[in-house]
Amino acid sequence: MAVIQTRNLTYMYPTATKPAIRDVSIKIEKGEFVLITGPSGCGKTTLCRCFNGLIPHFYQGEINGEITVAGLNILEHPTSELAKHVGLVFQNPENQLFALSVEKDVAFGLENLGYPREKMQKRVDWALNLTGIYELRERAPHELSGGQQQRVAIASVLAMQPEIMVLDEPTSFLDPLTAKKIFEVIYELNNTLGITVVLVEHRLDLTAQYSNHIIIMNQGKVVLDGEPREILSSKETRLIGVGIPKATRLYQILKEDDGVKLGKKIPLSSEEMTKLLREVIKT
Amino acid sequence: MIEVEDVYFTYPNGIEALKGISLTIKNGEFVAIMGQNGAGKTTLVKHFNGLLKPTKGKVSIDGVETTKVSVATLARKVGFVFQNPDHQLFSETVEDEIAFALKNFGFKETVIKKRVSWALNLLGLTKYRKTSPFMLSGGERKRVALASVLAWDPKILILDEPTIGQDYQQKEKLRQFILQLKAQRKTIIIVTHDVEFVAECNPRVILMREGKIVADGEASKILTTPEVLNQAFIVPPQIAQIFFQLSDLGFPRNIIDIYEAREILLKAIRRKTM
Numbered sequence: 001m002a003v004i005q006t007r008n009l010t011y012m013y014p015t016a017t018k019p020a021i022r023d024v025s026i027k028i029e030k031g032e033f034v035l036i037t038g039p040s041g042c043g044k045t046t047l048c049r050c051f052n053g054l055i056p057h058f059y060q061g062e063i064n065g066e067i068t069v070a071g072l073n074i075l076e077h078p079t080s081e082l083a084k085h086v087g088l089v090f091q092n093p094e095n096q097l098f099a100l101s102v103e104k105d106v107a108f109g110l111e112n113l114g115y116p117r118e119k120m121q122k123r124v125d126w127a128l129n130l131t132g133i134y135e136l137r138e139r140a141p142h143e144l145s146g147g148q149q150q151r152v153a154i155a156s157v158l159a160m161q162p163e164i165m166v167l168d169e170p171t172s173f174l175d176p177l178t179a180k181k182i183f184e185v186i187y188e189l190n191n192t193l194g195i196t197v198v199l200v201e202h203r204l205d206l207t208a209q210y211s212n213h214i215i216i217m218n219q220g221k222v223v224l225d226g227e228p229r230e231i232l233s234s235k236e237t238r239l240i241g242v243g244i245p246k247a248t249r250l251y252q253i254l255k256e257d258d259g260v261k262l263g264k265k266i267p268l269s270s271e272e273m274t275k276l277l278r279e280v281i282k283t
Numbered sequence: 284m285i286e287v288e289d290v291y292f293t294y295p296n297g298i299e300a301l302k303g304i305s306l307t308i309k310n311g312e313f314v315a316i317m318g319q320n321g322a323g324k325t326t327l328v329k330h331f332n333g334l335l336k337p338t339k340g341k342v343s344i345d346g347v348e349t350t351k352v353s354v355a356t357l358a359r360k361v362g363f364v365f366q367n368p369d370h371q372l373f374s375e376t377v378e379d380e381i382a383f384a385l386k387n388f389g390f391k392e393t394v395i396k397k398r399v400s401w402a403l404n405l406l407g408l409t410k411y412r413k414t415s416p417f418m419l420s421g422g423e424r425k426r427v428a429l430a431s432v433l434a435w436d437p438k439i440l441i442l443d444e445p446t447i448g449q450d451y452q453q454k455e456k457l458r459q460f461i462l463q464l465k466a467q468r469k470t471i472i473i474v475t476h477d478v479e480f481v482a483e484c485n486p487r488v489i490l491m492r493e494g495k496i497v498a499d500g501e502a503s504k505i506l507t508t509p510e511v512l513n514q515a516f517i518v519p520p521q522i523a524q525i526f527f528q529l530s531d532l533g534f535p536r537n538i539i540d541i542y543e544a545r546e547i548l549l550k551a552i553r554r555k556t557m
């Protein structure tokens with residue numbers, strides 16, 4: 001079942017002279033882990049803003065085409081209703097934080113949904129622990145480091161356990177080990193609870209291995225859409241300027257340029273690449 | 284030259300963010316400061332342009348203590364790009380944003396025009412000359428922030444997370460440009476979580492943890508020492524990971540460059556198949 005579907009979705013910001021996204025037709029199935037990437041300014045954030053109705057309800061502008069999210073036509077439902085289904089982690093965490101304490105920020109969404117107190121506290125503590133900010137729970141969000149703020153933003157969406165989680169470049173502020181840990185958690189939620197994950201990223205080294213669907217955009221359009229291993233190792237992807245994982249790139253160089261007979265499964269992580277290398281070095 | 288002598292810093296809310304930092308950065312050095320969220324990286328670099336003053340200890344730029352000069356004077360010498368571009372941008376158009384500091388420093392109108400065009404072009408922003416910085420994507424805003432500082436060509440450049448929001452091509456351009464500045468004996472300090480970018484740049488790496496420096500050395504050494512990386516919450520670059528995993532076969536463990544990796548692997552593969 002598709003949880004997000006768009007048909008010829010085109011959108012232009014109020015002050016703009018040309019659309020930020022054009023003729024976007026995509027289909028995201030329930031339980032997928034989708035990676036969206038493409039050059040800076042290609043429309044990734046704009047597309048995310050459509051998924052939770054910020055576009056067009058907050059940003060206004062001109063929208064054309066069709067879009068349904070969790071079975072709802074976003075044009076006909078207010079953002080407050082869409083928020084029950086979609087959690088969005090903003091590209092800039094500061095734009096998402098407003099409460100006086102970290103704990104209050106993380107609890108905000110659940111409070112709005114009318115969660116009972118005890119259940120809410122449990123969920124909040126769970127999210128604070130997973131993101132490693134339990135000790136910071138009484139601190140003021142604006143007095144935190146950039147990465148600590150990003151963790152609060154992620155925790156507040158995690159706490160909701162929404163049907164669909166959209167994360168806009170979440171790793172850019174996170175230290176790599178924390179990013180890795182948080183993605184292991186998100187991957188597990190994706191597996192166990194069937195939460196659909198939509199992840200926008202430039203840095204694919206930490207996250208490509210989790211995805212089972214990738215969408216590459218360029219100048220407002222979707223240019224590639226499908227299976228991550230094939231797409232990430234294609235020449236087209238590299239020409240667009242996408243930074244593919246180094247393990248994948250090394251595989252490409254050895255196989256295509258140097259004619260090494262490496263196995264068929266295109267690697268997305270170092271472990272996968274090492275396994276292929278052992279096969280040709282041991283024999 | 285930047286000299287930091289036993290610096291401690293406590294925020295008004297009582298958080299002690301720096302706990303005895305000592306370090307020297309010479310002219311012409313390219314340094315990457317890395318480490319855990321909240322380790323004190325941003326707090327430390329804000330001391331280099333006098334935005335923050337030590338609670339205890341001393342920071343000197345070219346021999347002058349930062350407490351003895353005005354922030355305005357320091358600003359001419361030390362360019363600073365904030366982690367979050369929204370803390371920096373305020374003008375109505377991208378062009379005005381870039382011209383602002385140049386005007387402040389009293390550059391001639393003709394020079395300003397030239398420098399603005401140069402910076403717009405360098406960061407791929409020419410088509411946004413007349414656009415409001417607030418109507419741009421996250422990565423574009425970061426590039427406006429970079430452009431507005433690079434435009435006045437400061438002697439010391441501090442870039443807090445310069446690769447945020449940047450695609451591979453933009454990063455590659457930035458890398459080339461930084462190396463060019465280094466060749467001109469400019470000092471470049473970046474704060475970053477982008478391990479793969481650091482692996483490609485191969486700068487001096489300083490690792491921080493809980494307000495202290497835990498390691499300082501060549502990227503190819505630091506990024507291939509798992510024990511210190513772990514302490515600083517850093518995951519090694521993928522090429523280094525591959526070589527750790529292959530170390531039982533006698534491969535070196537200090538490889539971060541993809542082309543070096545290719546050479547070594549090709550040799551080993553050809554030896555086995557011959």
Ligand SMILES: Nc1ncnc2c1ncn2[C@@H]1O[C@H](COP(=O)(O)OP(=O)(O)OP(=O)(O)O)[C@@H](O)[C@H]1O
Pocket residue numbers: 142143144145146147148173175294295296298299300318319320321322323324325326327366
């Ligand atoms: N304005 C502030 N007021 C009070 N405390 C602060 C402030 N800014 C940062 N801190 C605290 O100081 C410590 C160091 O923060 P700093 O911003 O220097 O970390 P950082 O290494 O840059 O982290 P990140 O990788 O997340 O950007 C953290 O514990 C943080 O919570």
Ligand SMILES: Nc1ncnc2c1ncn2[C@@H]1O[C@H](COP(=O)(O)OP(=O)(O)OP(=O)(O)O)[C@@H](O)[C@H]1O
Pocket residue numbers: 013014015016020038039040041042043044045046047091417418419420421422423448449
């Ligand atoms: N609020 C806005 N008003 C007008 N134009 C905008 C606005 N936000 C973004 N744009 C423009 O729309 C286009 C797409 O921007 P978007 O933020 O979706 O890009 P992105 O792919 O997320 O880029 P990045 O990787 O840099 O974050 C860009 O050309 C940008 O300049």
Ligand SMILES: [Mg+2]
Pocket residue numbers: 044045046091168420421422
């Ligand atoms: Mg974006």
Ligand SMILES: [Mg+2]
Pocket residue numbers: 145146147324325326366
């Ligand atoms: Mg910081």
